[in-house]
Amino acid sequence: MSNTLHKLLAFVVLAIACQAAAWDGDPLPSWHDGESKQAIMRFVTAVSDKAGPDYVAPDARIAVFDNDGTLWSEQPMYFQLAFVLDRVRALAPANPEWKQQQPFKAALEGDIGTVLEGGEHALLELVMATHAGTTTDEFSLIVEDWLASARHPDTGRAYTDMVYQPMLELLDYLRANGFKTYIVSGGGIEFMRPWSERVYGIPPEQVIGSSIKTKFEMRETGPVLSRLPEINFIDDKAGKPVGINQHIGRRPIAAFGNSDGDLQMLQWTTAGVGARFGLLVHHTDNEREWAYDRKSPIGHLDKALDAAAAEGWTVVDMKQDWKAVYPSVTGR
């Protein structure tokens, strides 16, 4: 037997051995071996089994994930709201009238209570003042700059280090089994796209979110898309199935959320024909994260929790089901 053939054989054996090792390893090491983990793995195994009754062709293996409270934390306020407040501060010198004018005055003083008292209208005014008036390219850089320096008030972590390690593993596990993973969030589509691929492995074209209108303009320097202070689409509650249909054009087979804002997305997903999977992340861990559900204004989880029991959706108990919450290695 020639030396070349020896090497070839060794290579083939090694390749097979490596693959076997990869499949033998636990794809969800941060999940305790409880009912949630088993339900996930049963579903993925069933739809991937070509000979089984629940097989789903790879191109139809579409999984949709809410972002705030499902893939990363959302307390003490949605991270995008922290961005809004920082942007108000950054833009204040150019807008001196904001010192006397609500809701800007309260935002500048860090008085979230007063901002929230202004209701949806006040929030919308802040979002428009901080999210419009730039080109799409400029806004993307503003988001990246902010994420590079901003730190969470309680943990001191970068916001993108407050993603859930067990959910990162779940995203990888689904993709390794032929799934296409999407974000479907009430948050801003252009706020998430600059970092979704780096942090979650989800490319911009698989991010669905709320948006403001943009306008094509031919400037002297070339064409731009300028961001207008006008709502285009709210991707929340009954808007989520609409956004999914608009962007994906077919029904997902698995949906992951954590609040009543995800109820219709889970209903729409799990009502489809064939094997379907719905999962809610229940925030039960007040030591490692935050515990909240039926009475929380942020991440309000009430009707969807009742629906989960009735529909047989998996409910993740963060405290019981997750060995770790955040990635241990930071500095991505």
Added chain:
Amino acid sequence: MSNTLHKLLAFVVLAIACQAAAWDGDPLPSWHDGESKQAIMRFVTAVSDKAGPDYVAPDARIAVFDNDGTLWSEQPMYFQLAFVLDRVRALAPANPEWKQQQPFKAALEGDIGTVLEGGEHALLELVMATHAGTTTDEFSLIVEDWLASARHPDTGRAYTDMVYQPMLELLDYLRANGFKTYIVSGGGIEFMRPWSERVYGIPPEQVIGSSIKTKFEMRETGPVLSRLPEINFIDDKAGKPVGINQHIGRRPIAAFGNSDGDLQMLQWTTAGVGARFGLLVHHTDNEREWAYDRKSPIGHLDKALDAAAAEGWTVVDMKQDWKAVYPSVTGR
């Protein structure tokens, strides 16, 4: 040397030989070997060459294609308009008042001149009456049923057999080189999605188009998305870069169109940094297809043709550049 090793070696040799054969073949056999074909192949080779100055990572190799007049024919009227007229006829028994009421009366009588005289308003009224009022699932079936039986008045072909063979080869060639191919059309997004994967190899999530609004409804039979008689988005002209940004979230590196409706899409695409490619299909073949450009109301090509000369975009001369227009084997 063992028998197993012999077989293994033979397999490896065969695999390498097959791959070499695949690469040796002409990826664009229906294109004459002229400047258009060479420009396409130069661009694809350049962005795929990892050692070259124009290399583009595979996930950024995004190519966008107009549909009407670029991937399939659009004469004597946009194929979706033929669908509209057939739908008016199908729905007429349930709407007896249409016999006296314009633009329905003209549509029922096949009097396209009068329909077009009514302008955008008349067309919109016909589209709303024929495209709304169903669920998304129902509409998808209606489109498929229509395509299965409808035939083009001049060629007698199924409409999906009037796709351009050279463009099918181009789509395959781009995908074989790591490109993600998208449709970006002024036509209805839900009109194209049911068949785009079967006909073009483009999955529904990579189809961008004009749309009407939809609404999530929980019915007794389960959740549905119902189609409303209200415009959501017009994906034409300056709307195309907006639609691209909304759906893809990054700028394509190659854009393919055939009319002034594609001008802004080509401007937006080719103004990006790095290697870019713009192409217009010029309808010059009155024997095998139709010849039209600056004076045609359908597929109006005037400003974009001038821009192509100024910007160095490739202009395909259908008569000179294409050996074949439609696939020779029908009945897909």
